[in-house]
Amino acid sequence: MAHTERMTGAEAVVKTMEMQGIEYAFGLCGHANISLLDALNDSSIEFLSVRNEGMAVYMADAYYRASHKVAAVITTLGPGLTNTVTAMADSLMDSTPLLLIAGDVPNYLIGKGALQEVSNTTLGNQWEILRPVTKRSWRVPDVADVANSIHRALNIALTGNPGPVAISVPMDFMGEVQDFEIEDPSLHRANGFRVRGDSVAIEESAKILSESERVMILAGNGVLLSEATDELIAIAEHLGAPVATTMVGQTAFPKSHELNIEIPNSIGNPAVHHAMQTADTVLVIGSRLSEFETNSWNTEVGFDPWNRQKLIQIDIDTETIGRVFPVHQGIVGDAKSVLSDLCASLTDISESKWPETSAWVSVLQGQLEDWRKMVAERELNDDTPIDPYRVVAELRKVIPENSIVHVDPGTVVRYMVGQQLTLDTPGSYYANQGFGSMGACMATVLGSKIACPDKTVIAFMGDGGFTCEMSPIITAVEHGLPVVWIVLNNQAFNSIEIYQHRHYDHRIYGTTFKDHTGGLTNTDFAAIARACGALGFRVERPENLASTLQEAISSNRPCVVEVMSDTMRYVKTYGWFEANRIFSEEAEYKRDRNVETSDLLKDPATSAR
Incomplete structure (x- = not known):
């Protein structure tokens, strides 16, 4: 179960990572992590170098979501670590486990002002920068503890509500040679991660659900993390209950299923918001009930567990239960285990209502069908610049089955993609919605492609998000990762510009891309892609979209498809923000x-x- 080997601290770290099953590490070199890079060079772990440490975190995040395997992020100290802060916040808010290993100043030089040292408030405290954006972060206190720190970090990252963990390792610990005890990972983790819910609470919940007439289900990212889609389908069909999903959790329930009423937020659709207001019982699974999923917690247009509804909440995180709404039953546990037990209890006390639908569900389905007809009309728009609805519609014609589609928070298209594309496979839709950092999808597509090399991986971005960080194009070329970035070039931060049109009498200021003369800029993103060694296409007419997108997907090369698109001055909304x-x-x-x-x-x- 354990053995002793003489090696460097860096070799002990890498050996432990190998035993934990880590296959990939993403990062950027520096003087404080060069020992670790040398150890990785002799290991089975593949290291992919990037041009910005934050992009490495986004790659690790998407890699986990696509494979449910943890990747490591390797950084140097100081700015190497601080470059990861925003991306780590995204991973924390979306509950994605990953392991960040940052080099640090030599232990015996702490406090002397070593190169890139952070020791302003207390000595050797660069790790504290990451405390608000990780499940846990700490500085390894002793060279003998470097291997055990890997076990501990991964145990924390993967148990309970998962999330990123960071450790800071002094560079002298990495190079020091001694006898290290290398232990089997099983000695440092629980026998299983499936936390079962309280049996009494599950039975009471089954009784409430079986006696309710209008049950609505809201499924979040917790369903995907737990791989509980089959159990969710079984529950929904037994109850004949419509299912809405959060933005991040969209593929937790098949888009093509008749009971899918899509995403509730300020845009959404009339059916899902009608369900939120008229359901008598709401079953929430693996969702924090954040502002986007609850109409800013406005009880007039969203959920109202105080007056109109009973709320049953299932979550692995105790603190999430009852945080924003009162619950009639709050069940702490793994989504897959709890749903399995809940389905068994329901089967014992009630008959399945599927495939018959209630009058209430029929009303919702009619509302959804009318709304989809309206969207279909918008998709036929032949105007130039090109309507974003048309872009998604043309992609639908050529995208292969089981593709993975990423959407960037900086564009309103993030709503349209989930609504217009039929994405049935769990994990086939990626959004970093919890923290919502613009530009993340430049790198997340690379993580998905590494995890699923046989799948087509596509990102939808605005020109604002695209220009936040374009270095992943170079990374894709260097590592031969054929992904497609669709960039809507409307020469604006359009998702914010919309509010200026709506509320500020079209007083546009600070949201459009203008040069010093006041004219709109016309940056050629396709040319930038080509200069990086990727393919680059610019599309200016809607009739050319499908053929260009098909060429990009079939090219087997990294490719940017720049679409000269219309600014969306108005977006039809049904909810509340x-x-x-x-x-x-x-x-x-x-x-x-x-x-x-x-x-x-x-x-x-x-x-x-």
């Missing part, structure tokens, strides 16, 4: 103030006329 109320009240005050000012400035004689 609290920011709109804040903007609206501000705009109303300013309009009233401007009217009053205008009246004071008027000539009395002119006013009389």
Whole structure:
């Protein structure tokens, strides 16, 4: 179960990583991690070098979501570590486990101002920078503890509500030679991760659900992390209950299933919001019930467990239960285990309602069908610049089955992709929605492609997100990763510009891309891709979309498809986003103030006329 080997600290780290089953590490070299890179060079772990440490984190995040295998991120100290902060926050908010190993100053030089040292508040405290954005982070205290720290970190990352863990390792520990005890990983983890829910709470929940007439289910990312799609389908069909999913959890329930009513948020569709307001019982599985999934917790247009509904919440994280809404039953446990037990309890006390549908569900399905007809009409738009709805529609014609589609938070297309494409395979839709950092998809597609080399992997991005970090194009070329980035070039931060059109009387300021003369810029992103060694296409007419997208997908090379697209001044919404109320009240005050000012400035004689 354990043996002793004489080796360097870095070799002990890598050996332990191999025993833990880690197959890939992503990162960037520096003087504080060069020993670790040398050890990786003699290991079975494949190291992929990137040009920015944050992009390495995004790759590890997407790699896990596509494979459910943990990858490592390797950084140097100081700026190498700080470059990961935003991406680590994304992984934490979306519950993605990964292991970050950062080099640190030599232990005996702490506090002396070593190169790139962070020791301002306490000595050797660079790891504290990551405390708010990780499940746990710490500095390895002793060279003898480097191997055990890997076991401990992965145990923390994978158990309970999963998430990223970071350890900071002094560079002298990496190079020191001694006898290290290398232990089997099984000695440092529980026998299983499937936490079963309380049996009494499950039985009570089954009784509530079986006696309810209008049950709605909201499935979150926890269903995907637990691989509980089959159990979710069984529950939904037994209850005849419509299923909505969170943005991140969209493929937890098949898009093509008749009971799928899609995503609830400020855009959404009329059916899902009608269900939120009229359901008598809501079953929430693996969701934090964040602002986007709850209409900013507005009980008039969303859930109301205080007055209208009973709420049953299932989550692996104790703190999530009852945090924003009162619960009638709060079950702490793994989604797959709890749903399996809940389904068994339901089967014991009630008959399956599927495939018959209630009058309530039929109303929802009719609303959804009418809404889809409206979307289908928008998809036929022949205008130029090209309507984003048309872009997604043309992709639907050529995208292979079981592809993985990534959407960047910086574009409103993130809603359309999930709504317009039929993505049935769990994990085939990727969004970093919890923290929502723009530009992440430049790198996340690479992680998915590494995990699933036989699948087509595509990213939808705006030009704002694309230009946040373009170095992953180079990384894709260097490592031969044929992914496709679809970039909607509307020369604006359009998802924010929309609010200026809606609330600020079209006073556009700071949201469009202009040069020093005031004209819109016309950056050629396709040319940038070609300069990096990838393919690059620019599409200006909608009739050329399908053929260009097909060529990009079939090329087996990294490819940027730049689409000259229309700015979306208005997006049809059905839900509530609290920011709109804040903007609206501000705009109303300013309009009233401007009217009053205008009246004071008027000539009395002119006013009389």
